[in-house]
Amino acid sequence: MQALRWIVLLPLIGAAINLTLGSRIQRSVGRAGVAVLGSGMALASFAIAVTGFLKLRALEPESRLLLDNVLPWLHVGSLNVSLAFQLDPLSAVMVLVVTGIGSLIHIYSFGYMDEDPALWRFFGLLNLFLFAMLTLVLGDNILVMFVGWEGVGLCSWALIGFWYKDHANTAAANKAFLFNRIGDFAFLCGTMLLFWSLAGLGHATLVFRELDTVVGLLEGQALWGVPVATLATLLLFIGATGKSAQIPLYVWLPDAMAGPTPVSALIHAATMVTAGVYMVSRLHCLFSLAPFTLNVIAVVGTTTAIFAATIAVTQHDIKKVLAYSTVSQLGYMFVALGCGAYAAGVFHLVTHAFFKACLFLGAGSVIHASHHEQDMRRMGGLRTKMPLTFWTFLVSTMAIAGLPPLAGFFSKDEILLKAYQHDPLLWGVGLVTAGLTAFYMFRQVFLVFFGESRAGASLDPHASAHAADHHGHHVHEVHESSAAMTLPLVLLACGALTAGWLGIPSALGGNNLFTEWLSPVFASGGEHHGVEHEGLELEYALMVVSVLVALAGITLAYLVYLRKSLNADTFSRIARGVPYRLSFNKYYVDEFYYGTVLAGTLALSRALGWFDKVIIDGVVNGAAASVRAVSILGGGIDKVVVDGLVNFTARAFNGVGGALRLAQTGNINAYVYVLLIGVTAVLLAGAW
Amino acid sequence: MTAADVMFFVLAALAIVGAAGVAFSRHILYSALSLMVALFGVAGLFITLSADFVAGVQVLIYVGGVLVITLFAVMLTQGIQNVAVSNRAVGSTAAGLLTTGLFVLLLRAMAKAQWVRPSGEVSAQTSTAGIGNALLGQYVLPFEVASLVLLAVLVGAVVLTRKETAE
């Protein structure tokens, strides 16, 4: 189907136009011009995606696959890769999420960025991001996916650092790119391992649908004593931890909040960070061969989930809370993947995309209204001033807290169920995380929307004086955002409300449309459908427990932050405040990385730079020393020994030259003398 | 001793004396005049070698051209007023020894050399036509190159001696 390429190309065209001619369009046509171009491309792409989806649905479940082979790309040796796109149920879900939510965020951005002079650049980059993300999800082989994989990294870099005049933003951008690159490095190694292992078996391919059929051959293959499938999947998973912000490479995501809020919503909540989840699901056949890796994924997922949740509890920045919440929720998805419940993971991905995008956009609406105030301690009481924002935010918060019948309830419960079946310990940790999630999300709601307005309030001594100055003068101006911003909010809130109904489990009388839709994809991967034989009682019990835990979290938040019957300080003083400080300072992981990896690399780089300049360029100590010896013998102590052999050679030439120089008197007669003496000597030798 | 032989000795003497004048004269102007004598002598020697064309060229180019520019140069560099400038020679002893040594060496080489004599008596031909044919036949390429060289010399001399413009 030729149209597939247009899903990808339209945003690219939009990006190309906006990034090259955008500033002119903005000047001549107006700000709306670039916004319409950007959003139009996103919407058009969404429209094509929908038709593709409909076309796909019309097919038999087993043969649901649309292909668009654009161009032979690389055909060298045993490598044969095309620029080709494929639409199957899994990528269809992703494409709809990316283009759908992407379009909404484009529209929102027009309202949010209403004061920014570089609107054209913003829309250009957003479109470029859509292009890259769509390449990632539509690519029919690993290499094309990798193009998107790194492409989203580029756009993420450019958009985090969108306000590049602030040093902190660019630092965050670079951090994001570099941590992603570490993951990409592992991803690349994993790809190469996979490719050559298969090539060794006579099936050199990187195309997903071919991989699905041939990866089984890897069983029994080993490299360095480790099964190839395990090694390859581990490497690929490290790639996923980079992109999807899992331990140990998650640290970039909270910093990435330096970007404009629509960017955080689109890239760092709804789409790009789910790329790792998508990749693992896409290669589920391979991952299913490596139980060890799946266990690692599950453990990393749960650890990340609870780890990030504990950090989120103490943060003051409205976006930081959401960022850690994203990390935590992504952990959930990986738990599902690790348990082999790929469909559940993708389901949570979709619902999360709705409510987290809505939360971010809501937060953006608040930030925008309060003139870029992000500290929750200076908010409060916005419920009445921004009713639409409040209601949509509340719906999404309930969704993420897992209250029925909102989206998060169904997807989270499915994951918890799968986790319980896999290992009750996973479930336990997941449950605690769910409670924490409910707590910190409602903490946020209460702090931001309820109570008295604390705008302009001075903070504890730790807060910077600059922030207080900066915000003193616009206390009274908070009001609801424009329609361009609230419309997407409402639509997304509807999604957060209803998206879960796609996957109502049979236990509750639904037929889990979502899992069924994805079943042709995951059928081959050995997804276990363990629901039936465990009995419905268990399922009900788990649901009730998780809802109760969520309610408990909400109640706690209510008591602490709204009724104030419990003082937050009592919690932060537990065990002399060590847990609080650990959480507030994000367990000092950043400091650890800076102190070890980054400082180590820089020190090594400086050492090598010195080595290069002094040792290599001054070559080999021996040569330098001999030059020194020679010069001492010569009576002069040479200071420039360092530059070594090169200069030694030069000096040697110079010495010989100096000797010869004496002959070079510049006097013509002298030259003739020499000439004649030479001739005479030759004649003497020859004739006598 | 035929008249031709006498001619030879006279001319040879002329050339050598002229050359000696060039080499030993203390006055640059005298050197130049001696050079003229030497060149005439050599031209005469060419005639005795029945190379009348070469002799003509020698007279025309050397005596008429080279010598004149030499004189001009002498005048220009020394100024007309004090042409009687030094043409001093230094290190004559060493130079004399060296050249004498070379002279002896070469003389010896000349004596020892096995000269190949053509079998028959070579008749003297009129040379002008022959040289003309040779120049435009066998030696046409060197001839053309020579003309290029002369052209370059012409340009070069002009460039070198023109009034320097302010740079």
Added chain:
Amino acid sequence: MLGMSMTTVGLAHYLFVSLVLLCLGLFCVLTRRNAIGVLMGIELILNSAGINFVAASRFGSSGFDGQVFAVFIIMLAAAESAIGLAVVLGIYRRMRAIDTSRLTTLQG
């Protein structure tokens, strides 16, 4: 001596004359401090070469080759003296001297 008799003038005579000219020319080049003097010495050397060529041509069997070369030599001598003198003039104009012992800018 040297196959030179007073009766028949042969190749050796010419070569002898040429040799004398060469040596005088060299002497001139070696001793002169005046650049023009040096050039004159070179003229002498070239002339001696010319004599050699023409003599060899006369007493050899190679037709006019020698004479042709003599013509070339004369041509080159003319070129050389033209350029040489131009250079000398240039030097003079720049340095107000043509004494070779003072023209040692090229000293290494």
Added chain:
Amino acid sequence: MEHFLTLMTFLPLLGALVVLVLPRGNANLVRWTALVSTLPGLLLGVWLFQHFDRSVATMQLVERHAWIPAFNVQYLMGVDGLSVSMLLLTVLLSPLCILASWGIEKGVKGYFALFLLLETGMIGVFSALDFFLFFIFWELMLLPMYFLIGIWGGPRREYAAIKFFLYTLIGSVLMLIAMLALYFANTPHTFDMMVLMEKAPTYSHGFQAWAWIALFIGFAIKIPAFPFHTWLPDAHVEAPTAISVILAGVLLKMGTYGILRVCFPVFPLATQEYAFWALGVLGCWNIVYGALCAMAQKDMKSLVAYSSISHMGYVMLGMATLTPEGMNGAVLQMFNHGTVTAMLFLLVGVIYDRAHHRNIDGFGGLASVMPIYTGFVTIAFFAALGLPGFSAFISEVLVLLGTWQYSKPLAIIAASAVVLTAGYMLWMLQRVWLGPVNEKYAGLPDMNWREIVTLVPLTVIVIVLGVYPHAVLDLFGPTLVALGDTVSSAVPAAAQAVLR
């Protein structure tokens, strides 16, 4: 097109002569003449690109004339896929460099004449098939380069020029020795490379070993491979912009080209023996070492110079593998490095022309001052750090793929450089272009049309080759497959006897 290559080689020389006789006062006339005299070469290059037979590995457009019959030296020119790609790079970069040299004010005539002479030398090296002729062109390049750095360079130009000269001269001497040894090793004595290749199986093991090493060191200096690389940062820092471009874009490639052209086919056994250490390990070391050193640099140009060292490591590594992926990747990397690094040097030149220094810490916030410029910089930097969609990604992935099959540890170490490269590139981008505006440079004008025109073709090529790499890959595919086979199928003479 009987004298195609001769024409291509010597047209710039003709241009140089024309430039020399132009009146001194009119600098613009000189510039335009120089530009125009590089254009025929470019057109011939386009013709070559279209008409080159991509399906065979043999030499095409061969010209053979006796040159110095007494020593059996021939004027022998010809191209295969390998040389064609390098020729294209040369004729492409030359006009752009002339454009980039527009601002040269000192000794304009001399500069452009030398530049055109340099172009003749470069084209000659890539098309000569007679070793003697190759050597002549190789040396011919050296001289203009020396003067271009030594006269038109920065403050320490003389030091840099002499260093460059001495280093390369040592390389030349080694090459000369190996060349003469090869000449005398064959009867009848010959410099004809194709004959030398045919006779490859007859060379003794000892001879192959030392001649290979001599040639390798000669070429490695040019690449430049660790530890012979220290001339490069100095030369780059001091050279004028366009000369840096040519130096990094074309001259460095001659090292790897020479290895592929001479070392590989003529000494296949020695290549098998030494490739792992001399090319593979050293290349890998180059990659990581260059990247780390680049991170420590304070001068933009020397940072880019070290990044060149790092990127050329990929070429060496790819060649070492002898796999089709690795070798194609290596040669593609040669081409891509030529275009990408040319962009980088041109861009550094743009800011140097305005601010007259290149200190990384001395700028800040140029993005607000010079948006178009920053756009190009971003593209070039991301291309250089191997972002997919740009050409360098393809070559690096191919090299890494080939290497993985060859040696996994090497591949992993080499791949780790993607992080380091991103690190120093982005760090530099952040320090110079992003952040708050440095008031000192708030008034700098953005790029002018001439500068944009020099960069647009390169940008287009970098992007097009990222999407459709076969435009270039097809050129040398068969050649490299044949070359790889020649080397890997060579067996020692003793074993040959057993086989018979």
